[in-house]
Amino acid sequence: MSAKAQRTVDEALAREFGLTAEEYGNVLSIMGRTPSFTELGIFSVMWSEHCSYKSSRAYLKTLPTTAPWVIHGPGENAGVVDIGNGLAAIFKMESHNHPSFIEPYQGAATGVGGILRDVFTMGARPVANLNALRFGDPNNPQTRRIVDGVVRGVGGYGNCVGVPTVGGEINFHPAYDGNPLVNAMTVGVARQDRIFLSAAAGVGNPVIYVGSKTGRDGIHGATMSSSEFDEDALAKRPTVQVGDPFVEKLLIEACLELMATDAIVAIQDMGAAGLTSSAVEMAGKGGVGIDLDLDHVPQRERGMTAYEMMLSESQERMLIVLRPDRTEQARAIFDKWELDFAVIGHLTDTGNIVIRHKGAVEAEIPLAPLADQAPVYRRPTAPAQKPQPMEPIIDPVGVEQALIRLIGCPDLASRAWVYNQYDSTVGGQTVRRPGAADAAIVKVEDTEIGLALTTDCTPRYCRANAKLGGAQAVAEAWRNITATGARPLAVTDNLNFGSPEKPEVMGQFVDAIAGMGEACRALDFPVVSGNVSLYNETRAPDGTSQSILPTPAIGGLGVLENVRQAVGLEMPDGCDVMLLGETKGQLGQSIWLREILGAQDGEPPELDLAAERRNGDFVRGLILDGTVIACHDVADGGVLVAVTEMVMAGQAGCVLDAPQSGMRPEAFWFGEDQSRYVVAVRDGQALATLAAQAGVPCRRLGRSGGEGLTLPSGSTISKARLLAVHSEFFPRLMDR
């Protein structure tokens, strides 16, 4: 690298660093001279897709971001919402897709570490982790290696830092073969009067570096995440960062201890683009200059250049602006936790970032144009290919066989093999563990408040109709929170798409955001934080590249004033099992169509946002007044899968009536019509009356009780058989 550091800076080098000719022209005009090697490095990472959001920013601005309960929306390290009692929930989801393909364990582990830092840097103690994972075809030999590494990485990091991993989702599809998605979400809780922001202030104030030492790992990681993989993607392993959850745990405790004092002016973690982005963003947001002397940066390796230190993505590091009179108090805290603590610079009034190393000025860049003149693109869009219309359906297997196949298929099989490797109880506040309810429920310590947390997206809907799919992802998150009795408050989004330079991918992106925005507005469910991951493509040996399915993953957060009111899937004996919401039997893009007929045809099910809200508000009210005893939203696989999941979650079985639906059985039982809930109540007749008054379609499905699931045919599938089929997939794939 030091040999490279000698290289002449010119347009060719800029292109190697990922800048276009036009972008390099802008660099020259901002600088008024040829930039130094280090300066070019800083421009290239700050203007990378990953850091600058240059292809997405114009569209992200259209999303609704405010509500009376939103304290900080996008623009801070994470979103902040009011959860009552003077407390705030702070949360965000972020991708670590590219590193997780190259090196699954460390890619996933550092993904968890990075999102944790985004949350505790704002003053919150992290209370829950979730994730949204997408893997390739289970039959692809690479998939097993990637699943194994990612699951170990998520667990290895989260378990060690002592933050429970309480929820998540997993899909498999060949489109993710060479580009898995690892989206990690962290939720923390802070006092509203102790929230820490990143805007630096106070000329002369010291700039402090804390945490791990800086090494050469992850240099240009942000640039790697901003381009497609080529055929030798795996050769990029040196650009993947290595995590140390033990240091992260110490860093959490040390930062929270410091945050209990009044020493901090501003704080930000060193994430993508490391010291460069944290210094540039903190000073830039505060409208001040920053002067750093890299001689004082704690270093793990010898002979590092300024370029390497500025672009390193070594993990578990934070940058803090302190009140000058509190430096020694802060140092004592970090000494106690045995972490590095170094004064590496101070704030200035120049408006420039100045990087000194070994007595020389290695970089001096005006901050305002670095931020303001960052590229923004409205790239060309093209309509995506429409799905094939559905052929007339002939059900070859019948309801019972189809159910058995569905609950054992990769997208619906039990995830216990995965979540049993994640510590879900540490902290002692987990009220509903993974699989027990539609959203995980975590109690806020020393209060009666509960947080309901979920991650959702249905990529196959998004591919068929990106706008509808974007709206559906938001609606499903809202529905999953509602199904526990919680009030949905806000979302974080993680927008995973292919190359924005492909017009049809850009079209999917724009459409998905339009759909998300519509749903967020209709459901009062604003976006408060998020992350965009583009260039998720796999290059085939013949040089063509395949985009992933459009995957706008939504992380939802809701609140229960009294956590004891939360309900889950488990039904007691002797309840009427009822279906709320309208059933039309839509099988387009359904799991049934894919698993039974091998087709991925038709339009996804319609989404009526007014009905969504009406049905959800109705159900939530009945959960909170105790009428609804168990609840499950109807999602992948339709009504019969939903009821079966309720049976598998508890002791009671269920006896189903023959539906008088006037539609074909497979359409009724496996159609994926939206905005529906299966609920267990003591008195189904009374529920039907209330539903009619509220204008919510309601029908009886059957009655809870018995040992297994009794189908309208009279055939009973034992609970043991259901569980055996349901839990077979992961061990068969992974433990062979």
Next chain:
Amino acid sequence: MKAAIVVFPGTNRERDMAIALRSVTGQAPAMVWHRDTALPAGLDLVVLPGGFSYGDYLRCGAMAAHAPIMAAIREFALKGGHILGVCNGFQILTEAQLLPGALLRNAALRFLSQDCFLRVERNDTPFTRHWSKGDVYRTPMAHGDGNYIAEAETIRMLEDTGRVAFRYVAENGRLDAGDPQLNPNGSMNAIAGVFSENLRICGMMPHPEDLVDPLMGGEDGKPLFTGLVEALVG
């Protein structure tokens, strides 16, 4: 009951343990830092909670066993003090040779976070007096290294002298150490917890402290704590 929880760098279940202790004593336990050299005066119970002390680097519990506070803990043990070690705390107690045996990687080589069932092997100790002998209780486990092992001679001694505290069993109490469904981490003789010779030190892998509130799914772990209060205060 005056209790103290020892916190090492990387300990992460100290808050869970504090909640469990507070729920039975009504008072917050003292938190003792690994670099301290003395325990608070007049303690009835010292708890070494779960987590990843020193990142589990070298070997789980190996570095914590040499932490500055350990001299005071040894002295407390020598004087007949009561010590509970859970999960990483159990690993530390074996590394410090306050309890026999060692904890290896789980037999399946994966971290396991799930409920398990423990059978109470004797109920005449401060840790088990609120159960009956043979009672089976549910408790969460969450560890990567819980596979209990000791030399054949040591195992025989533990069995012969009644120093096995808890075993992994089926919900109905059935024991089958060879069945990974029942003995999930592969421990010898399905041992989940052991006592010191004087029955005043108990180490165990699963987490009774995480099941002391019906809201979190049950109170199955609570008798351990109420029993300690009665034994040590009563």
